[in-house]
Amino acid sequence: MKRSRKAADASMPAKIDIRSVASLARVSIATVSRTINHVPTVDPVLAARVWKAATDLNYFPNTQARALVSGKSRLLGLIVSEITNPFFPELIQEFEHAAVAHGYEILLGSTNYETKTMELCSRRMIERMVDGVAIMTFGIEDFLLDRFTADNIPYVFIDPAPSRPLNSVLAVDYRAGIYEGVQHLAVLGHRNIGFISGPLNRRSSQSRKAAFLSCLESTGLKANPDWLIEGTHTLDGGHDAMQKILASPNWPTAIMCSNDMTAIGVQHALFEANLKIPGDFSLIGFDDIHLAEYTIPPLTTIRMSCRDLANKAIENLLSRLNSPEGQPEDVSTITTRLIVRQTTGLPRNALQDLKQKPSRKSRAR
Amino acid sequence: MKRSRKAADASMPAKIDIRSVASLARVSIATVSRTINHVPTVDPVLAARVWKAATDLNYFPNTQARALVSGKSRLLGLIVSEITNPFFPELIQEFEHAAVAHGYEILLGSTNYETKTMELCSRRMIERMVDGVAIMTFGIEDFLLDRFTADNIPYVFIDPAPSRPLNSVLAVDYRAGIYEGVQHLAVLGHRNIGFISGPLNRRSSQSRKAAFLSCLESTGLKANPDWLIEGTHTLDGGHDAMQKILASPNWPTAIMCSNDMTAIGVQHALFEANLKIPGDFSLIGFDDIHLAEYTIPPLTTIRMSCRDLANKAIENLLSRLNSPEGQPEDVSTITTRLIVRQTTGLPRNALQDLKQKPSRKSRAR
DNA sequence: AACTTCAGTGTAAACGTTTTCCATCCGGTA
DNA sequence: TACCGGATGGAAAACGTTTACACTGAAGTT
Structure with a gap:
């Protein structure tokens, strides 16, 4: 008894x-x-x-008892946007791999872009006493960050949170890859380029869009609002966004997408409309998920290495965990670069234009 | 102090x-x-x-303290094969959704088809005191199951483990969907059908292959060993398997795949070989992941509802958790069914055959 | 008026570990 | 022989909760 x-x-x-x-x-x-x-x-x-x-x-x-008394759970939190977007499983896998290599396990949270779910995820992270947390999705509310701070839990963002300490950000150089993409299209002769963004309540979506706009400008091209569509970073979102573009009075000759799933959605919308890639539209994605190699035709896209992302995140977290007082680690930068496959080509009617007004090509330079 | x-x-x-x-x-x-x-x-x-x-x-x-004293972690384990196969994220999402609805959280493990990793996952489940565990992947070693039993942790399998109690299995009726698929192809006129399985050390891969073979037989068709390839349930695996089939002396006119990722790999191999779907080959996948609607052309496939799977698994676990002594719940059955899209059509040369030997069509019935 | 109930609250034991502190043992030295 | 110091092992406190149990009043019953 x-x-x-x-x-x-x-x-x-x-x-x-x-x-x-x-x-x-x-x-x-x-x-x-x-x-x-x-x-x-x-x-x-x-x-x-x-x-x-x-x-x-x-x-x-018993891990719980262990954690309770030692104050260390050997658990690293990872909060992502949406587990059904294949980019994230790839990221999760890399993250887990790196974590295990350092003797940690990961606790996964998926927000589905909902603020409420984000809060629940953060709660779980705190309740389960994670030793650190990587936030790979959009804005988290300040009171949660304060709670992390109160519990002495280091966190790391995928994108600059203006109000937060510099050593907790993973700066992604979106511009590098996007600039390559825009240049690539420009060199092929594209002058009219559309952009399908992710949900604009996410900082990283905003960053990508801003980078695109800025690259467009520095290439000397102009944005057309009809071709700037807010998507959802999903297959359906890409599909619907492309239909909107097709319904606009003028068509661009190329589309850039804020992620690969969107691009695959676009491919499908074009397939339905019996339009050819790259014959009628050139297309560039973003992320370079494994699937990008396997679309028909294979997708030209901008690679953001999730291995890099995962490793840098863990490195950052661990160094702050083990060091006396979260010293200002230098900010990690993640670079991006263009991977050319088969969805980009000469603009529609390029040959025809060439024949009709041969001067244009030379004027364009 | x-x-x-x-x-x-x-x-x-x-x-x-x-x-x-x-x-x-x-x-x-x-x-x-x-x-x-x-x-x-x-x-x-x-x-x-x-x-x-x-x-x-x-x-x-603090969840750890709570779990420690109450003996209940309110955590449900979920072990999957491979998080980068999109079927699993969809399953995970459904599982999590159902779990949360019942006040549970999930602890995820991904084995990557490695026995060692499977053991590590199981350890974690036990160490973190999960209240129950769903094993959605291949064979787990007996000593781990015994350990689950010792800790009074109910578990549930996706496929019959012969040696284990009946109330812990989720029986998938692979045959229903596969039979529909084979019939569909046969009605279109296909007589030569290949099959690309998953890794055959997995029970569920074996089951699918066995179901295919049995359906083939009951349709009166014969299997050709050249067209029975062991794949890996990945894009690359599908691609490589199809290349093997293309290298064989005779070609089938249709291919069934053990999962959708394999089918997408096949699509790509055919794209590379400049062969058309369904003109040159008809293709059927398995799982019906969301992406299947978005391939070009959209994939005919056999749907296994991951929502069903998730709900039944959780239901089973929970009922055994709350009932006095793991009473013999009746076995849950998951059904499968064919979803016809655009990768299946008449066999190659069907029209030609029709013209040349009109008698054959009638003989075939 | 003296019992019984009973709702509502607090005290303290438990959960399975880690970790501090102290006791013991050993060999070596004076 | 007595003493010391360095290993090494054990007893017990601590971690943040839940929960059995005991206690308090107040209300209801005779």
């Missing part, structure tokens, strides 16, 4: 805890703890007995 | 725990606990004070 809250009926297998191991190995629980934590001062003979007992009993230490 | 292990320097924000809430609300910690756990007997006046204090302090209860 004393031992257990529930009546322990004989048929029930005995609980396997540190005490069972200790008694089987004929040592104290302290010695068991020291042994499995590889404290060097324990006598090899006892250690051997402990290991034998532990494996015989199939003993797994 | 007594209060804290580390010297508590004044600059450090005070820990927010149940005690802080209790003292701010001027009640005992028991009352705080009862309030936040919605025990009905607490005086509304005090409850109000507690809630106010909790929100003022931004208090989140």
Whole structure:
């Protein structure tokens, strides 16, 4: 009665805890703890007995108890936008890989772009005492960040949060890749380029759009509002956005998308409309998910290395975790670059134009 | 000195725990606990004070401590094969949705088809004291199952594990959908059908292959070993498998795939070889991931509803969790069915054959 | 008026670990 | 022989909760 809250009926297998191991190995629980934590001062003979007992009993230490007393959960939080966008599984996999390499596990949260869900995710991270958290999605509310700070949990953003310390941001150089993309199109002869963004309540969507606009300008091209569509970073979003562009009075000759899923949606809208890629429209995606190689035709896209992203995030978190006081680590930068495949080509009617007004080509330079 | 292990320097924000809430609300910690756990007997006046204090302090209860003492983590484990196969994120999302609806969170594990990783995942599940676990991937070693049993953790499989209790299996009726698929092809006139399986060390891969073979037979068709390829359930695997088939002396006129990613890989191999779908080859996938609607052309496939799968798994786990002693729940069955899109059509040379030997068509019936 | 109930509250034990501190043991030295 | 110091092991406190139990009043019953 004393031992257990529930009546322990004989048929029930005995609980396997540190005490069972200790008694089987004929040592104290302290010695068991020291042994499995590889404290060097324990006598090899006892250690051997402990290991034998532990494996015989199939003993797994209880992480919750461990975390509770040590104050370290060896858990890293990862909050992403949407697990069904293949970019994130790839990121998650890299993140997990890097985490495990450093002896951590990950606790995953997916916000589905909802503020409420984001709050729930953050709560979970705190309740489960993560040692650090990587926020790979849009704006988190300040009171949650304050709560992280109060619990001394370092966090890292994928994009500049203006109000927050510099050592907690992972700066992505969207401009590099997007500039390459715009240049690539311009060189092919495209002058009219549309852009389908992600949901604009996300900082990273805004950044990508802003980068596009700025690159357009520095290439000497003008944006047409009809071709600047807010998408949702989903297949359906890309499809619908392209239909809107097709419904506009003039058509661009090329489309850039804020992510690859959008681009695949665009491909499909064009397929339905019986328009050819790159014959009728050139298309550039963003992210370079594995699938991009496998679309028909394979997608020209801008690569943002999720391995880089994951490694830099973990590195940042870990260094702040282990250092005395979150010193101002230099800001990590993630670069992006164009991967040319088969969805970009000469603009529609390029040959025809060439024949009719041969002067234009030379004028364009 | 007594209060804290580390010297508590004044600059450090005070820990927010149940005690802080209790003292701010001027009640005992028991009352705080009862309030936040919605025990009905607490005086509304005090409850109000507690809630106010909790929100003022931004208090989140520590899940680890909670789990430790109550013996319930309110965590459900989910072990999948491979997070980068889009079927699984869709499944995970459904699973999480259903779990949250019942007040549970999920702990995710991804095995990448490696036995070692599977063991690590299972360990984590046990160490973190999950209340139940759904195993949506291939064979787990017996000693791990025994450990689950020892800890009184109910588990559920996606496929019959012969040696295990019936109430822990989720039986998928692969045959229903595959039969529809084979029939569909046969009616179109296909007599030579290839099959690209998943990795055959997985029970569910074996089941799908066996179902295909059996359906082929009952349709009166014969299997050709050259067209029975073991794939990997990945894009690359599908691509490579199709190349093998193209290298064989005779070509089938249709291909069925054990999952959609494989089918997309096949599409790409055919694109590279400049062969048309469904003109040269008809193609059927399996799973019906969201992407299947978006391939070019859209993929005919066999739907296995991951919502069904997730809901049934959770239902099963929960009912065994709450019932006195794991009573023999009736086995849940998941059905599959054909979704016809645009990758299936008449066999290659069908019209030609028709012209040349009109008798064949009638003989075929 | 003296019991019984009972709702509502607080105290303290438990959960399974880690970690501090102290006791013991050993060999070596004076 | 007595003493010291360095290993090494064990007892017990601590982590932040839940929950069994005991206690308090007030209300209802005789």
